[in-house]
Each structure stands twice: as C-alpha cells, then as structure tokens.
Amino acid sequence: MSLCRALGIAWMGAALFAFISPAFGSGGYATVDGPCHFSFPRDHGAHFGHRTEWWYYTGNVRTEQGRRYGFQLTFFRTRILAPGAEDPPPEPSAWRTSQIYLAHAAVSDLEEERHLQAERIARGAVGLAGVQTDDGRVRVMLNDWSARIEGDTHRLKASDAAFSLDLVLTAQKPVVAHGDQGYSVKGAGPGRASCYYSVTRLAAAGRIGTSGALVPVNGTAWMDHEYSTSPLEPGLTGWDWFSIQLSDGSDLMLYRLRDAQNGTHSASSGTWVGPQGTARHLGSEDFRITETDSWTSPASGAAYPAGWNIQIPSLEMSLTVSPAMADQEMKTPETTNVVYWEGSVVVEGSRGDVRIRGVGYTELTGYAAPFDAPM
Amino acid sequence: MSGESKPLIIAESLSREYTLGETRVVGVNRIDWSVAAGELVVVKGNSGSGKSTLLSLLAGLDRPTGGRLIVSGWDVSRLSDKHLTQYRRKTVGMVFQSFNLMPTLNVMENVCLPALLAGEPYDAVRERADGHLRRLGMERRFDHLPSQLSGGEMQRTAIARALINDPAIVLADEPTGNLDSRNGTVVMDLLADLHRTDGRTVIIATHSDMADAHATVEVELKDGGIV
C-alpha cells in the first residue's frame, strides 16, 4: 500500500496544503528521480528535504478469547516551505519551523462493530512533534503518540479518550523496497515518484483498550514508509489500496488509481512478497479488481465499494476481499478534514488448487469528495 | 353715584352672543330694561332663556357684545379690568345656587373674603361680618368649615358674604335651587328682608314660585328677550 499511502499523503497535501507552490514542480524540495538506495536504520528516519513523508502501520489482532481488532496508526510529515525558500529572522523563535506533523489512529472493534478514531496535528517544534534518529533508533512522535523503531522492533503508542493502543511489532520478513530499489513511479513525467518501502509482515503483541481497560492482544501488522515531493497526477480522483497477509505465508499489496470515470490508471500496480520475503512487482495489466458490493456511509453519504474480487492470473490467485465490518470510515475534521475509508478486511480464495485465507487492510479514498477538495 | 331720579340699572339694546364651535348662540338679545333702586326683582324664564347671561352681565362676570349696561352709574360695558373688579367689589354681591363657598375657609373667613380682597384689614372686617352672621342666625357657626354646614347654613353664609362690602345690589342666582322647601323659604325670606329692611336692590333669578310673594317687579325672559 505504500503507494496508496504515498498518494494518500500527496492528496492530504493537496487538501491541507493546497497552497503549496506551483501546481507542479519541486521548487527547491529534494526530488525522487531514481533508485532510493535505502539504508537502515537511517532511512526509517525522516527525510526533511522532501515535501511529504509518512509512516503507516495497520494490523489485525485478537485477544486470547478470540476477540478481534483492527488498528491503524499513521504519522504524516509535511514541509510547508522548500529548503532555501525559508527566511528566518536572525534570532528565530523556538516555534519557527517548516515541518508540520499529522497523525491518524483508529481501532476497529470487530466484535461490537465499533470504529474508534482520533487525529492529531502539530508543528515540528517545541517538543510537540518530530522525528529523531539517535544511535540507530528512530522515534516518530506527535504529542503522546509515537512509533519507535529499533532494529526489527517497532513500538507503537497512541491513545485518545475512547481508545488506546500500545503494541510491539516484530518484523517477520525483511524490508521490501517497491519499484526499482524503492523508486516507485507514480505517474507520467519526471519526478512523479516516491521512495517507498514496506515491512509486509510483523508479529504484533501488546495491549489495546476500547473501553477503559487494556486487554492483551496478538496478531499481524504491516508497515509502510514513503516520502515524496511531487503531487498526484491531475485527473485522478482517488484510489483503492489493499494490503493482505495470506495463510500461505505470502503477502500482497495492490493499488488501483481511479480517474473520474472509475477507470484504472496505468500507473496502478502492486507487489507480491513470498513467504521468504522475495518480492515480485505487479503491473496494472497483471491484476484485475472487481467490486462486488457497496456500502453508503450514513455519516458522510459517501458510497464505498464493500467487497472485491481480485484476480492475479500470473500467480494463479483468486481472492474475495470483504470488509471485517462495514463502517470504518475516517473523518478528520481537525487535521486534514478528508473523509476516507480505512479498514480491516478478511480474505478468502485460492492459489492454484490450494484454498487460502487472509487478513488485511483496505484504503478507499476520493469517494466522499474528490481528494483535491479543499479542507 | 345713584340719584333718586335715575334708575339704578339701565340696559339699552343689551346683547350678549357666544360662539360655540361654529354656531353662534344668543344669550340676551337687544334688551331694553331699567330697574329703580330699592326694588326686589324676580327674573323668571326657562333654561336657556337668557337668565344666567343677564345675571353674569349684571355681576360683572361677563361683558356685553352689544348695547350698553349702566349700573349705579358704572358703564359696565366699557369698564377696564381694574374698574370691573372695583365694580364687583363695591356694587354687587353674589349669591349662587351651589353656594360656592371656599371649602378650605371657615364661615367667618368666607364671609370676610371679599372685604379682604378689597384690601381691608381682617380685624375691621370681622366686626362687620360678625353682625351680618348674627343677623342671619349663624352666630354659633363662625369656625365651621362649609363641609360641616347644612345647605341652608351654607346659603346664609353666602348671603353674609354677599353683604360684607355693603353692595347696592344683591344678585341671587337660583338661591333656593339646592335647598329643601323649608330652608328655601328661610333663604327667600332673608333676601326679601334685605330689600324690605335695608332698602337694598335685590335681583333674584329663579323659576321657583317662592319669590313671587316678595317681588316688586317680575320680569320673564324668553329666547334672550324680555317678554
């Protein structure tokens, strides 16, 4: 999904920071125009010269009694002024910064069909938010929400009045760089690309609380990290993004970029990651996604697809993807003011003759309003 | 000022008109009339006959709009305000149907009032008032307020007040109109006595018959003229 994510950030940028410089062009920002040559732990940290960047975690966990939860926690960083365009006074205030951070978090209580969500926003100054890289440890934080990465371990913390999560994620597979060594092309034209990698399977353990008390949970999680400078290609209205962890040990990321006629843009793509961590790139011609159901949000009135058939002939894969619960719509009035659907899904299907199952997360954007709508 | 030969009151073509809104109302109309001194005149007439207008003119409360009125040598129709006041003080004394006593003054004070207004000192007036009141049978009522008197007593007080400046003419406007017949008779007798004993000219406007017996002259008015 990192792509989706990437796009997500881009559109969030479009919404939140629509003002940003000329409609196209990097204007002093660091650009992405070739392989990203990731090096870890350095590249888990921030890339302050790029306009946008995000760290994205989703997962499906359950308690010992089998009670199931989905979760998502995303940190966004956006730079509001290109390096060199800044003109700070001789003695700048501690509040002076060009970095702004946003975060969205949600817990889907699948038993009680409750979708709890929260959002945060702050500038990257005076201890409010930031990304620190220190002796191989990376800490992404916004207020009391944070993601700490140390080696293969990612520690997530987020809480709000209605829920909290405190999880330790341990990578089960190596980092997968999408595209050409992380160089993930997002459209036509130079620089319309992002640096994008994922950890497609992490073991999750920790505690989740939805009504006061924290309960121990275990399960799987997914991590994306992506940074970019270029905005989304004009004409696109949104995307459907899937991250799926299958029972055969493989993982799948797919996204479909939609135009106004619900057509699929040729830059849509995906990555299949085998049980041992080997990645195979999927072009838009390699898969077909068919919508099988729909759901209309009573809150926003937006009609979302709510069931898909995914065919990947080259992998002999046929999957049915269904939302784990209908209402996992995110509303972010305090930060991006964008309405989207981000939720836990369950997967059934076959690979060749073998029946497989899976869990995952799906993100659906641009259904409530075109994603370049102002906030 | 008054001669034996001359009449005390001479009215020549005496008229008084009023304007009420846009209509003109005739009070008295070209009356030619004279009264000799010492008469007791009873003026009769229905409501609206001009009785009250004639009396107001005689009392110096109103001025004619036409003709002349000479009373005791005063040409009432031409008097200045100042002289008209003098005229009211010296020449006429008024007795009203509804007594018109000052409610805040006692009997003695009410009687003295005209003389006080004429500038006499109170102590001198008191003696005279005393005499008049005694004569009218009010000797035990000096300190009473009008509200403490009967109708007959009020009218007797009013008569005493009319006499205090020793006027040539006493004018009485329906003096018995607000009195029962017994008190009415008493008051009428008192007025007749002023004429009989003092030789004072008394003019009584009334439509009661009580005065008829005392009248030396009777005049009847109708539609502002003498019948």
Next chain:
Amino acid sequence: MTHIGFFFRLFGWFILRPMGSAKGRTLTVLLGVALGAAVFTSVRLAVHASLEAFHRNMDAVVGRAEQTVLVPGGRVPESLVARLLSHRQVKAASPISTTYVRVAGSDTEPFLLLGFDPLLDRPLRHWRTTDAETPVSAWLDLIRHPGTFIAGSLLAERNGWKTGETTTLLHAGEPMTFRMVGVMAGGGLSAAEGGMVALCDIATFQEFTGWRGAVDRIDLILAPGETAAAVQALKKDLPKEVQIRPASRTRESGRMMIRAYQLNLSILSFASLFVGTFLVYSLVALNAASRRKETAILRSLGASPRMVFALFLVEGTALGLMGWLLAIPVSGLLLPFLLEGVSETVSTLFVRVSVPGFSLSAWEVLLSFTVTVAVAGAAAVQPSAEAMKVPPREVLAVIGRRGVPDRQTKRLTLAGLLMIAGVWPLARLPGPTGLALPGYAATMLLFIGFAMISPAVLRRLGRSVSIPLRRLAGTPAYLAGRYVKDSGTRTAVSVGALITAVALFVSLVIMIHSFRETVKLWVEQTVSGDLFVASRLAEVNDFRDPMTRDQIALLHSLSDEAEIVASRRFSLLYDGRVPYTLQAMAMDPFLRHGDFVWMRGDARASRPALVQGRGVVISEVFANRTGLSVGDRFRQPLQGTAVKLPVLGIIRDYRTQGGVVFFAFSALQAQLGDVRWTGARLYLRDSSGWTAAELRNALLERGGGSMDMVLGKDLRGEILRIFDETFAVTTVLLFIALAVAALGIATTLTILVLERYRELNTLYAVGGSSLQLRTMILWEALLIVSVGEAAGLVCGFLLSHILIFVINRQSFGWTFLYRVDWSALALSVPLVIAVALAAALPAFRAVFRQPPAAMLRER
C-alpha cells in the same frame, strides 16, 4: 367578547375623547413619560451594547477554552504546551500571547496583536479569512513566513491595508515590518476588540516582542470526564508557580462589573421614569376628580365599581403605552450620545470595549415597555380606586370637594416616617458583590417616605405661614397658604416629584463633588511626581513589559537632576478571584515626596515598616473585596515564590481596574532577586533648576523615545478629565430628571387651577381681581416649591450619605471624604426655584380658561 368590546367603547367615549380635548395637558404628561422612558431605554440599550461588545470579545477570545493555564505575575514556559498535550486529561491546548501594538507613524489607537499556533488553536477558536478561494493558505502563511499577520476587518479598513501589503508595527517602541496575508471574515475571533485585532503565529509574535521561551497563557479543553478531578491531576503534574483557572473567570468578573454599572445607571435612569409617573398620577387623578359627575352617572346607569376602576387604570396604562411609543424617537436622539459616553465609561472604569454600534435587543425593548407601562399603570391605581368609590347617588348631589381628613394624613405621615427610619438599616444589609441592591432599595424607600410625609409638611407649613403671610403679602398669599394647608395628597404628589428630583440633584452634586475632591487629594498625594516613565504601551499591556536595561541606565544617568522612584507592577488575582494590581515601589523616596491617603492604620508609626518592606498597604477597594484588614496577612504567590506580609494600613485609591496593593521595591528584590522595573516616577531635585518638561526633553535627546513619558501635571490633569467625562452621562440624566420634575410641577399646578375653576371664579365674582388670583397661584407655587425644595434638600443630604457610603461601597468598593459643594448648592437652590416657578406659567394661563360666567350656566 362583547363585554370587552363594550369596555373599550366606553373607554373611547369616557377617557379618550376628553383626553383629546385637553391636548396640551395630555401631551405634557406624555412628553414627561416619554423622556423618562427614553432615558431608561437608551441607557439600558447603551450599556447593553457595551455588554454585548464585551461578550462578543470574550467569546471570541475565550472561544471554547475551558481552563486556562497561567503564571500569576509572569509567563508560562512554552515547554508546558507539549507536556499538557501529552497529558491524558487534556484534549486540546493552545498557547496564547497578546499585546497591544501600534502602527508606526500613525496616530491610530493601539490594537491587539494575538500570537497563537493556528494548528493547536483549531479546536478552540473559530475564524476564517474573507479570501474564500484559498481558505487554507492564509493561516499556513502565518506559520510559513515570519512577520505575517491576518487583520480584523475593522483594523484593515481603518488602515487601508490590502492583502499582501506591508506595514511597520511598533511594540514597546521596537519596530518590525509585517505583511498582511489576509483579512478575517465575520464571526469568531474577528469580533474580538470589535475587529481591532490582528492574528500572528506564535513564532512571529515571539520574534516581534522578544518574549521567547514563554507564552501568556495556555488555553485548554479537557478530555471528557470530571473537571475538578482533571484539574487536580493536572496541577499535580505542573510546576508549582503555574495555576489553572476556568477560562470564563475573566469573562465573569468583567460581566459582573458591567452588569453592576448597568444596574447603577438603570436605576438612575429609572428615577426619570419614576418622576415621569408622578405626571401620570396627577393627570389620572385630575380626570377622575373632574369626571366625578360622569362617574356617578356611569355608576347610576349600571357600571360596576370594577369597571370604573378599570377605566381609569387603563387610562394610566394607555398614557404609559403612548409615552413609550413617543419615547422611541426621543431614544433615537439620546442613544448616539449615550452609546459613546457609556462605552467610554465602561472602557475607563472596567474593561476595554469597542462598540461598533448598537443592536436592538428584544429583551431590552420588552423590558422598557413593560416597566414603562407597568409603572404608569401603578401610578393610576390610587386615583382609579378613588374613582371606584364614587357612589351612584352622587349623580343627584351637589358637587362638594372634600378635604383630606386629618386621620388619613396622620397615617400617611406615620408610614412615611417609618419608611425613612428604615432607610439606614436597609442600606446596611449585605447584598451581592458589585450590586448595590440594598443601597438602591433604601433610596427608593427614602423617596417614597418623603413623598408620604409631604402632606403633613404642607399642612403644617400652611397652618403656620398663612397668618404671617396675610400680614406680609396680603390676602392672595393668605389664601394660598390656606389652600396649601388643605390640599392634601394631590399637592403632595407634585411635591413628591420635586423632592425626588431635588434630592437626586443635591445628592449627586454632593457625591460628585466629594468624589472629585477625594480623587484630587489622592492624585496630588499618591500620583505625585514630576515625570512618569514606562515602557511603551505599558498601561494597556498591564505593565507586563519591563523596561530595558538601556532605558534604566538612561534614567540613572539623570539622577543628579531628579530622584527616581522605581516601580514594578503585576496584574494579579487575589485568591484567584479578586483582580488587582500589586505594585512594588521604592518607598523611601516616594514617601518623602508624596504620600498615601490613609483611611485606617497609623500612617506615621507604619512608615518604617513600609519603607523596609515589612508590610503592605492595601486600597479600600481591595480591602472591601477581600475582607483583609489592618493586621491581617496578605499572601500572594508570585513567580514561584510568595509575598507574605502584614497589612499596615488601608488607603484610598481610585484607579479603575479594581484594588491595589503597595509594598517596598526592596522587598520584591529580596524575594525575586534581580527585578526589572515596569516604570518609574521622577521627582526633580531642588538643586537641578530644571522644569519637568526640560527633564523630559533631556531624556528624549538621550534616546528615551522608546519609553512612554508623561508629565506628572498632565497625568493628574488627565485623571481628573477622565473623571469628569465619566460623570457627563450622570449629569445629563440629572438634568433630564429635573426637566421631568419641572414638567410635573407644570402639570400639577395647571391641574390644581383647572380643578378649582369654580373656586377661582367665585373669588373673581366676589371681588377678586385677576391679578390677585394669579398672585395667589404664584404663592401656592412658591409654597409648594419651597416645601419640595426644602424636603428635597433634607432628603438629598440623606441620600448623599447613602450614595457615598453605601452605594459606592457596594458597587465599586470605595467611599470618599464627605465634602459638600456649598457654592454649587447655594446656586442650585434659586435655580431650582426659578425652574419650578417657570413651570407655574401654564397654570397662570389656565386661570381663566373657563369664563367666570360659566359658573352660572352650570346647573
């Protein structure tokens, strides 16, 4: 239905038609009521406009903030913002700093610059720019570019700024170039300061003001849950010097103060309405009396007593209603004047308000309508009840006027005396803070009591003066005396109106004079000094900006010429509820040149302790608000430490924003270490030979232009000027009350003449000249006015004590030295008599309105 229809037909025949034929009289009464109602309404509306402006401002500024974090006398470290935001009890936290700044090279008034974090503030305060196309960009520009602001619409309009243009702003004399990146559209923060506000990013604010590392306050929205527990939990996690207070606290105290002022003015303006209702009473009473015959006829034809009562009551009410309608245009004339006066007073006395205009409040309109009509109706109750008692048989009877029986007068007098006796105990009852309700109730009682004893006073006067008057001034004067003696309650009503007006006049003259004299004394002693210096806009910014070291050094360089009294001020809340100023001052030089105006405590004996910083003196207002007294211990947390000193004395102080506490600068230094000054006053040394102006010029030449400087003489003059302005509104109300009382006298005297036409004409018939009759009326007027004036004087002196020692104390917390302005009073006595006698003119004209002859025609 038909019953009601019949009632109104009867009302038309019996009340309205005669009213129409006595147009002059009716119009006079209506004018009186209208003036009263207009004053009442426009005063209420004017204060309402100020209150609304204040509310709008507070709502805009406080927004949805529930709690506010601050450091008394200091600033909140900015690191607390992140700490608070990470706290589980906190849902939102927004740092706020404000200051008043000026546009360089412009004479326009200073405006409020509000520094905030547009991101963190989003849950708290609403605002938007007029530029709807890129609504996001303006606030992002604030963060992105240093030296940018978004202006309130009024501010932008006044300065003619366009988006994108630059301008130079001055803070504490220091310039910075700003670019305006947007103009706020209506609603939310744009309403703050009536639109005279600008927003900037907190970073820009700090870079401009130099106040790095800290903010004025942090506004909070708490996480759902119990507030008290959350606040407790937060307190535990915050440094000791930091306090948490409900965000509405400032709003509440400001609102209370304006409300109190509104009540004060309302009651003062109600006096005009009250005086106006005497007119209604007189007119209804006259009509009831003159239509006795008709009333008897109505009764004999079958009208019930209740119907008669209702007819006259509705007459009074109708007068109120028509007067109120007439008040609308009159209010239109009064309102602009009052709007300005009141908002200036509110700004001077309580809180800065900027009133862009007034809005018609349905509630205020309804209130003024109800009060006017109800009061007019109430005034008609007694005459209506009289009319109700007219027996049907009177239709057959001769009309006779009855005097008021002695018994009734005695009862009235007794009741009146009891009321007057109850005034002082009532005034001393405790009332709600800032609302002088007992004081006003006592005032009402005093007025009514005096009106009730006035028949007895008149009776006594008439009895004792009529005989001497006859000797001195002849029969007309005698008759006037006799009449006044027996005129009873009817005359008493107009006397009551006059007493009220005269008493108001006298007492306010005394109060304002006492106030002014005391303020003058205070100004001369406590606001002594030849030159006052402070950092720029120190006053409006609550003296939060200390002077720079350069400025202090500059002052020291002149110490051969002038003695310098340094001071440091803090705007604080005592016990978290009483706003006041804590002022540390170099006591020794101050007491050598000036002094406090001591009320309680031993000035001489306390002096060493005061100079050595072993005690404080507190102002009367502060003492009244906090209950502290001489010998008690004053405690105030201050920048992490605490000032704990005994109270040595209570002093008079009339600064406008609540109380003040003085103590020695050296004590503050001992407490806080290095203390920077917020201001200083300079006393010229005898040896210098300079004038104050020369001293100022010397400072200017040496670079003192970055400070606010004012000559002591000018400052003292300015204080007295503001004082006089504050009472401008009061004075106008006063004269309106007098005018209404004059109208009342005119009406009453005319009525007295008209209803006695029979008596007057009888007097004429029995030999009274018209001059004598007019003389009599003049004497009646003179007697009535004298009684009114004399009783009004007595009442006024009593009232002045209530005003000074009760109402001022209850409303503002201060009292004054009692000083009577004899010359002004001496001048006012003949003035009031002249005005009252002038009011008798219509009565003269009315003497022969009914021709004497009519008496004979009336059968």
